[in-house]
Every structure is written in structure tokens, then in C-alpha cells.
Amino acid sequence: MDKIEKILMKGTDAIGEAAIQAGCKCYFGYPITPQNEIPEYMSRRMEEVGGVFLQGESEIASINMVLGAAASGARAMTSSSSPGISLKQEGLSFLASLELPAVIVNINRGGPGLGNIAPSQGDYYQATRGGGHGDYRMPVYAPASVQELYDITMKCFDIADLYRSPVMILGDGMMGQIVEPVILHGREDIELPPKDYILDGAAGRPSRIVKSLILDVRLMEEHNWKLKRKYDLMKRDLPLHEEFMTEDAKMIVVAYGTAARIAKGAVKRVRANGFQVGLIRPITLWPFPDEAILNLTKKAKLVLVFEMSTGQMIDDVRLATRGKIDCEFYGRPGGVVAAPQEISRIIERHWLQWELS
Amino acid sequence: MKKVFTRPKSLKPAPFHYCPGCGHSIIHRLVAELIDEMDIRGKIICIPPAGCAVLAYNYFDIDTCESAHGRGCAIATGFKRALPDRIVFTYQGDGDMAAIGTAETIHAANRGEIITSIFVNNAVYGMTGGQMAPTTMLGQKTTTSPYGRRSKVEGYPLKITDLIAQLPGAAYVARTSVATPAKVMATKKALKRAFEIQISGLGYTLVEVLSPCPTNWKVSPKEAFKFLEEIMEKEYPLGVFKDIG
Numbered sequence: 001m002d003k004i005e006k007i008l009m010k011g012t013d014a015i016g017e018a019a020i021q022a023g024c025k026c027y028f029g030y031p032i033t034p035q036n037e038i039p040e041y042m043s044r045r046m047e048e049v050g051g052v053f054l055q056g057e058s059e060i061a062s063i064n065m066v067l068g069a070a071a072s073g074a075r076a077m078t079s080s081s082s083p084g085i086s087l088k089q090e091g092l093s094f095l096a097s098l099e100l101p102a103v104i105v106n107i108n109r110g111g112p113g114l115g116n117i118a119p120s121q122g123d124y125y126q127a128t129r130g131g132g133h134g135d136y137r138m139p140v141y142a143p144a145s146v147q148e149l150y151d152i153t154m155k156c157f158d159i160a161d162l163y164r165s166p167v168m169i170l171g172d173g174m175m176g177q178i179v180e181p182v183i184l185h186g187r188e189d190i191e192l193p194p195k196d197y198i199l200d201g202a203a204g205r206p207s208r209i210v211k212s213l214i215l216d217v218r219l220m221e222e223h224n225w226k227l228k229r230k231y232d233l234m235k236r237d238l239p240l241h242e243e244f245m246t247e248d249a250k251m252i253v254v255a256y257g258t259a260a261r262i263a264k265g266a267v268k269r270v271r272a273n274g275f276q277v278g279l280i281r282p283i284t285l286w287p288f289p290d291e292a293i294l295n296l297t298k299k300a301k302l303v304l305v306f307e308m309s310t311g312q313m314i315d316d317v318r319l320a321t322r323g324k325i326d327c328e329f330y331g332r333p334g335g336v337v338a339a340p341q342e343i344s345r346i347i348e349r350h351w352l353q354w355e356l357s
Numbered sequence: 358m359k360k361v362f363t364r365p366k367s368l369k370p371a372p373f374h375y376c377p378g379c380g381h382s383i384i385h386r387l388v389a390e391l392i393d394e395m396d397i398r399g400k401i402i403c404i405p406p407a408g409c410a411v412l413a414y415n416y417f418d419i420d421t422c423e424s425a426h427g428r429g430c431a432i433a434t435g436f437k438r439a440l441p442d443r444i445v446f447t448y449q450g451d452g453d454m455a456a457i458g459t460a461e462t463i464h465a466a467n468r469g470e471i472i473t474s475i476f477v478n479n480a481v482y483g484m485t486g487g488q489m490a491p492t493t494m495l496g497q498k499t500t501t502s503p504y505g506r507r508s509k510v511e512g513y514p515l516k517i518t519d520l521i522a523q524l525p526g527a528a529y530v531a532r533t534s535v536a537t538p539a540k541v542m543a544t545k546k547a548l549k550r551a552f553e554i555q556i557s558g559l560g561y562t563l564v565e566v567l568s569p570c571p572t573n574w575k576v577s578p579k580e581a582f583k584f585l586e587e588i589m590e591k592e593y594p595l596g597v598f599k600d601i602g
Contacts, residue, residue: 026439052438056431057464064428064461068404068435071422072443076435094425199420199436201443203399209414211423 009182011175014146015105016041018153019077022187024103026052026076028065030084033117034173035107038079059084063091063104070100071210073198075157079105082123083114085131092166093132096227097212099197101160101167103153108172110335118335119172119258124312127170128286135224137231139238140168140285142256146180152283154187159238161192163230170285172308174258174337231287240283241292245271249278250356252297253347254317255306256282258337263306265340270347275356277347285313290320302354303327306343308336326354365389367398369418378578380535380568381409384477385416387545388448392419395552401444402436404429408450409483427458430465433472444555446473451492452482455517459491462517469526469560473551476518476563479570480589487573491515494592499573514592518565522598528560530599534567536586540595547597554602567593 009017016038019027027042039055046053052069056062062078069076080088085106095102108123110116127140139159143149149171156167199208214220244264246252255263260281267279280296282289297303303325305314310333318327330346332338351357364370367389373382392398398419405413407426414421424432429447437445454462454476465472481499482488489502492514496505506514522530529551533544544566551562567589569581576584 026435028435054434054438057460060428061431061434061461061464064425064431065435065438067428068422068432068437069439070435071432072402072436072439074439076439090425091428094423098423199402199422200440201398201400201402202418202420207418207420209421209423211414211421213411213423 006181006183008179009146010037010179011146011149011171011177012037012107013041014150014182015079015153015169016045017184018150019103019157020045020049020051021184022154022157023075024051024077024157025074026066026069027078028054028056028062028069028076029078029080030056030059030062032081032084034109034176035079035081035105037176038105059087060090063088066102067091067095067098067100070095070102071098071199073195073200075101077103077105079107081107081109082111082120085123085126089132092138093130093134093136094212095166096130096136096138097134097223098210099164100210101164103156103160103167103169105169105171107176108170116335117173119174119308119337120333120335121172121257121259121308121312122333123170124285124307124309127168128288128316136227137234137286138166138168139163139234139287140170142170142283142285143175144257144260144281146178147182149175150182150184158190158192163234165230170257172258235287238284239287239289239292241289242281242283243296244279244281246278246280246296248276249300251275251277251302251304251347251351252300253277253279253304253306254282254293254313255279256285256313259306259308262338262340263343266343266347269340269344273348275348275351277351282313288316288320293317293320294322297321297325300325301356302350304347304350305329307331309333365393367392367418369416371415373416374412375409376572378569378571378581379409380479380566381477383535383541384475384544384566384568385413387541387548388475389417391545391549391552395549397444397552400442401446404433404436404445404447406447406449406453408453410448410450410477411484413448427453427456428461429453429458430461430470430472430474434465434470437470437472441471444552446475448475449477450483451476451478451480451490455491455515459517463521466521466561466563467524467526469528471555471558471560473555473562473564475548476565477568478565478593479568481570481573483570483573494588516593518563519598521563526561527563527599528601529554529562531563531597532565532567532593532595534585534590534595535569536567536582536590550600550602557602559601565593
């Protein structure tokens with residue numbers, strides 16, 4: 001795609017189109033609200049570009065279809081929402097151990113259990129702690145605009161190939177449904193490692209095995225350390241964040257995704273009232289932008305974490321700030337979307353309580 | 358001197374770990390012989406199960422992708438959709454195929470997925486130590502049906518092959534046994550037919566192979582083969598249930 005065009009696009013469609021432009025050849029998924037527009041978009045577009053779209057009989061089947069396609073060398077993805085992502089955890093653990101690249105989208109909804117279909121950030125722990133069984137991690141991106149959904153989805157396919165790892169995009173119902181202008185662009189050509197692990201029939205080469213069963217404990221330990229070294233590289237190279245009005249900030253709000261959009265509005269409001277408040281928005285939730293947060297909070301006096309949950313990312317903020325600064329928390333779980341006024345009131349209340357003036 | 362019997366090229370020179378009298382080694386050999394004879398080693402991909410045959414990749418000298426328990430047909434679907442000109446087969450046990458993987462199996466068959474499933478039925482969970490399988494026969498004692506399988510408590514033996522034969526997506530469905538040399542040869546013939554029909558692209562192909570498990574049946578290999586032929590083949594009649602080729 002050479003021509004640069006700006007069009008109005010829905011979040012879910014931006015994810016789908018970015019995947020197509022990134023060379024995603026196979027999409028497998030199962031319907032669940034609020035992400036059905038992704039499989040619907042892919043069912044239409046994959047036919048046009050000669051890719052594979054298949055609606056699996058379950059989320060479990062879909063993630064395993066992704067696994068098969070990834071092991072065959074194809075760029076593959078799946079998408080779902082919270083309860084469906086729980087079902088995919090077995091497959092995620094296998095993808096991590098088998099070191100197969102894949103992109104997994106979670107349009108987070110209210111929970112636990114069936115919950116509801118409203119925007120939520122209750123899956124932070126599940127996403128950033130691996131989620132499935134075993135000692136693994138995976139990069140998790142939390143875009144906060146339709147443009148970022150497009151850019152990050154495209155980037156995730158390269159990250160997956162570079163590190164041979166599943167990569168998750170964590171959105172929420174708001175991110176999926178929002179309609180914004182997007183500049184569509186093609187994929188930047190970057191150098192990727194050769195796919196020397198794929199199974200396509202052992203023609204003219206020795207046969208290959210893709211497996212995670214390692215019965216010898218010493219070899220399993222070696223495999224765990226090998227993965228750890230890879231995760232260390234990710235921690236060094238992948239953290240991404242955005243700062244907003246942080247230069248002189250005495251209070252730093254930390255929020256991601258939709259919550260960060262709301263918090264940004266709130267920061268603008270309190271700034272107008274003379275409060276020196278800034279926002280830091282982690283774009284990668286794992287690896288977490290520890291260093292940026294630590295540096296930023298050196299000059300500040302208070303951190304306020306705002307999440308659409310009862311408080312999950314706050315643990316990572318506390319780890320990042322190493323107890324050097326007080327962290328307050330405000331959460332709206334269950335699918336409630338707070339208005340910026342509500343957050344600006346909370347900010348001002350903490351400002352006064354902590355006597356930051 | 359002319360060699361009349363050799364190891365198939367598609368089998369690695371590794372001794373099987375399977376128990377004495379187990380059917381897996383026979384079935385492995387049949388599959389490897391066929392891959393050689395049909396000259397498809399360079400385009401075939403195997404998806405072994407979680408189960409006794411999880412280590413099939415130690416024996417088959419072909420591209421092999423491990424699967425989580427029961428997910429073989431979904432993984433095979435991913436491969437086949439991405440690489441439609443390759444030959445893809447799952448190798449699954451009864452628990453893998455007909456309990457934890459029932460949904461993946463039935464739906465792959467119903468989609469007419471152009472893959473082959475080799476379903477080794479020995480009526481028990483072998484690798485985990487002889488627990489009750491979906492295919493365990495009524496009255497059969499296992500470590501989790503110590504009083505013998507009772508229909509009122511544990512339900513009935515599941516004949517998934519018969520179910521799949523009803524599906525329009527299934528192109529070839531057969532049940533064979535390895536109880537006698539003649540039946541072993543019939544098994545090879547059925548496997549060949551399944552691969553041929555897969556290559557023709559006609560739909561899902563399935564060969565269920567009844568196979569002895571003397572270790573978990575707690576009988577000698579000789580008695581196990583007798584049980585296989587006299588008891589198991591009665592519960593699971595042999596035959597070709599469907600062949601649209």
C-alpha cells in the first residue's frame with residue numbers, strides 16, 4: 001500500500017485491516033461480544049486477499065488452529081473477549097513454550113464469570129502474568145486510540161516473529177467500538193529472523209519436531225532459562241509509554257487504554273484549575289515501563305493510579321516506584337466508564353488531602 | 358543376498374518405548390511403510406496426541422507437531438488451511454479423540470477438513486496408568502472403574518467412529534484391528550485408502566484401529582490379542598463405514 005489515506009474507522013476494523021496489511025494469512029476465532037466485528041471484518045477481507053478465515057467451534061479450537069498455522073510458518077491471529085481468552089490460556093502456554101509467533105487480541109469485558117459486555121480492565125493480571133500454566137511471559141500492548149490500534153496491531157506481528165512468541169493486544173469494549181480517523185499505511189520492512197523451525201513436510205531436509213514435552217528436568221530447566229533470557233531481552237527493548245504534561249507535575253496519574261483517555265481529559269481539566277498534574281500511560285503492560293515511571297516519579301510527590309478494575313496495574317506501579325513515592329488508587333470495575341469530571345474530582349481531592357500546593 | 362525386510366525410511370532407528378504386546382509399534386510401522394511406499398515423506402505432517410503416542414516424534418522421521426490433549430484436529434486444521442497441498446494427519450488415542458477432543462474431532466469431520474485421523478482405540482487411558490476411557494467397555498475394570506464400567510454410573514462406550522460416519526464432511530471412515538496378521542494388512546490398506554482420499558481432497562478421513570493394551574488390561578500379550586479379537590471386536594465391529602472415493 002503506497003498511497004497514504006486517512007479514513008474514519010472503527011477500532012475493531014482497524015485491528016483487522018492492520019493484520020491484513022501486516023501479512024496475516026490466517027485468522028481463527030469464535031464469536032463473543034464485544035469483539036464480533038473483528039471476525040466479521042476478517043471473514044470479508046481474508047476472502048479478498050486470499051487468506052484464511054475460519055470460525056472455530058470454540059475458543060480452544062481457534063487458538064489451536066492458530067498454533068497449527070503458526071507452526072506451518074503463516075502469520076496467524078485470533079481475537080476474543082475475557083471469558084473466551086480464559087479458554088485460550090492452554091493454547092497460549094503451548095505457544096509460549098513452543099516459541100511460536102501469534103497475535104491474540106483481547107477486547108476486555110466486565111467480569112469475573114460471564115460478567116457483562118461493557119469495557120473493563122479486569123484482565124490485566126491474566127494478560128501480564130502469562131495467564132496460562134507454566135513459567136512464561138508474553139508482550140502485552142494496550143493501545144488507546146484507533147490509530148494506535150492500527151499501528152500496534154501491525155507491529156505485534158513483527159514482535160511475534162522477532163521473539164518467536166505470542167503477543168497480546170489488550171483492548172476493551174470502548175477501544176473496539178470507538179470510531180476515529182486513521183492513517184492507513186503498509187508495513188515497514190524490517191529484518192526478521194529466518195523461520196527455520198516451521199513444519200511444511202521434510203522435503204530435502206531432516207525432519208523437524210515442534211514440541212514442549214521435556215521430561216528430563218535438567219533440559220526443562222534449560223528451556224525455562226532460555227525463555228527467561230528472551231524475556232530479559234523483551235524487558236530491555238520493548239517497554240513503551242506516553243507522557244502527558246509531566247514536566248512540572250507534582251502528581252502523576254498512571255492509566256492505560258480507555259482509562260488513560262479519560263485520565264487525559266481529567267488532567268487537562270485540573271491543569272486549567274492550576275493543579276500541576278501529569279499523566280503517564282503505559283503502552284506495553286508487559287514488559288512494564290518501570291524505568292520511565294521510576295524516573296518520572298522522582299520529581300513528583302504523589303502517584304494516582306486509575307484503572308477500570310479494583311486495582312491490578314497498581315501492583316506494577318508500586319514495584320516500579322520501589323516504595324519511593326506514595327501511590328493512591330481509584331478504580332471503576334464492572335464495566336463502568338467514568339467521565340473525566342469524575343477523575344478530575346478525584347485528582348483534586350487527593351491534591352488537597354496531600355497538600356501538594 | 359536380497360534384503361526382504363528393512364526398517365522403513367520414515368522410521369528413525371530408535372527402539373520403541375511401547376510396552377510388550379502394545380499395538381502402537383505395529384501401527385507406527387504401517388504408517389511409516391505407507392509414507393515410504395506412497396513417497397509422501399516430503400509433504401506429510403504428523404500431529405501426535407497427548408497420550409502413549411506423545412513420543413511418536415521419536416520414531417517417525419517426518420515433520421511432527423505436538424498437540425495439547427485433544428486438540429489434534431484443530432491443530433491439523435491450522436496446518437492444512439495454511440498449507441493446503443500438504444498431507445496432514447493426527448494420531449490419537451481414545452481419550453484424546455473421543456473425550457477431551459470430541460468437539461475438535463466432530464467439527465473437523467463436519468467441516469470436511471482434508472486431514473486424516475488415525476484413532477487408536479485400546480479402551481483405556483494408557484499413559485496415565487489405565488483409567489477409564491470413553492471407549493471402555495461395559496463391565497471392563499479400570500483404575501477409575503474398579504467395579505467394572507456400569508452404564509448407569511459411567512455411561513456407555515462411545516462409538517465416535519460410527520457417529521462421524523454419519524457426517525457429510527467425512528469421506529472415508531473405517532474401523533480395523535491389529536489382532537491378526539491379516540487384520541494388520543487390512544489396517545494398512547485402510548490407512549492407504551485414507552491417505553489417498555485425503556490427497557484427492559474429498560473430505561475428512563478416519564481410521565479407527567482397535568489395539569491391545571496388555572499392561573493396563575492386566576493380561577499377557579497373548580491374552581490381550583485374544584481379548585481384542587473376541588471381546589473388543591464384538592463391541593466395535595470392523596468394517597468400512599463410508600467410502601465416497
